[in-house]
Ligand SMILES: NC(=O)c1ccc[n+]([C@@H]2O[C@H](COP(=O)([O-])OP(=O)(O)OC[C@H]3O[C@@H](n4cnc5c(N)ncnc54)[C@H](O)[C@@H]3O)[C@@H](O)[C@H]2O)c1
């Protein structure tokens with residue numbers, strides 16, 4: 264088992280990574296402040312893992328809430344239903360909410376934990392690759408508003424994150440690819456050696472080689488933890504974790520939440536960020552194409568939906584929270600493993616990236 268510490272003073276916690284971790288009763292009960300837990304999961308994950316996780320908490324009073332499956336349920340309606348259940352079953356401020364699932368369950372549960380009675384304990388048991396390498400770490404919680412993704416939320420750190428790599432064995436391959444988008448992002452923003460490692464190990468990751476997967480999850484969590492430790496509330500450098508996301512969120516929103524997977528939209532977003540960086544004269548075309556090739560190798564789309572116009576992109580991006588009062592902000596590459604937030608990108612260059620479609624990174 265690997266243990267990564269996220270150092271946030273009083274809010275510090277550990278991320279545990281291993282196979283068969285969900286059988287470790289002592290470990291999973293370590294951070295409970297009180298003998299009552301409220302497990303939130305969804306209809307697809309419940310038949311696979313819920314009984315098992317309930318069993319791990321057998322010393323506690325356990326209540327459960329099973330959500331419908333899908334990004335479209337990451338909304339205030341689900342939050343209200345969860346809060347009603349918590350109240351009806353008389354959970355107090357000392358209860359612990361456990362998120363068992365992917366990023367959707369994690370984000371809604373985290374926001375419920377942040378807001379129920381002004382905040383209760385929270386534990387993450389992420390079961391998708393995307394949640395294991397990204398969303399379960401760092402304390403960002405949110406639900407979507409029809410006008411924008413993650414527009415309602417809070418920072419609320421978990422007490423612990425328990426990653427059992429065995430849960431990936433039941434994950435559909437499309438979801439595995441989606442998680443790989445965030446793995447690639449982690450290498451791309453800060454660690455060129457890790458990026459090269461991902462290039463080499465991509466076939467093994469896709470084949471679910473557990474040694475390779477353990478290394479990818481460990482390294483990704485380490486990178487995310489180190490960035491969050493330096494900038495918990497995203498006043499500065501944490502923004503680099505949004506590489507590809509301004510474009511990606513626009514695709515998700517425009518196509519309708521849940522139509523494109525978050526990771527798929529981020530995959531295209533990484534290619535668009537690389538294209539923009541090349542056009543800005545910051546990144547070499549060769550490096551840009553490495554990004555595109557790796558996203559493709561992960562089984563992800565590399566072009567935006569043909570139905571999206573430049574205007575669709577602009578309109579959607581302006582709602583995104585990365586838009587400042589001044590205008591749009593982008594994370595761009597200086598090199599693979601070195602990115603930067605830029606506030607002012609000329610419209611002319613931006614429009615070229617937005618209009619490129621299948622000609623992304625086909626500049627001569
Ligand atoms: N909070 C953050 O910092 C952060 C970071 C990145 C992404 N996110 C959010 O995460 C969400 C995406 O998360 P996701 O990609 O995990 O999607 P998801 O939660 O919708 O899960 C994907 C699908 O896999 C199923 N599933 C989950 N675990 C499974 C398993 N072990 N076996 C079989 N099926 C399983 C789910 O039921 C679902 O159908 C988005 O809403 C995104 O905004 C949040």
Ligand SMILES: [Zn+2]
Pocket residue numbers: 397445508525529
């Ligand atoms: Zn993401």
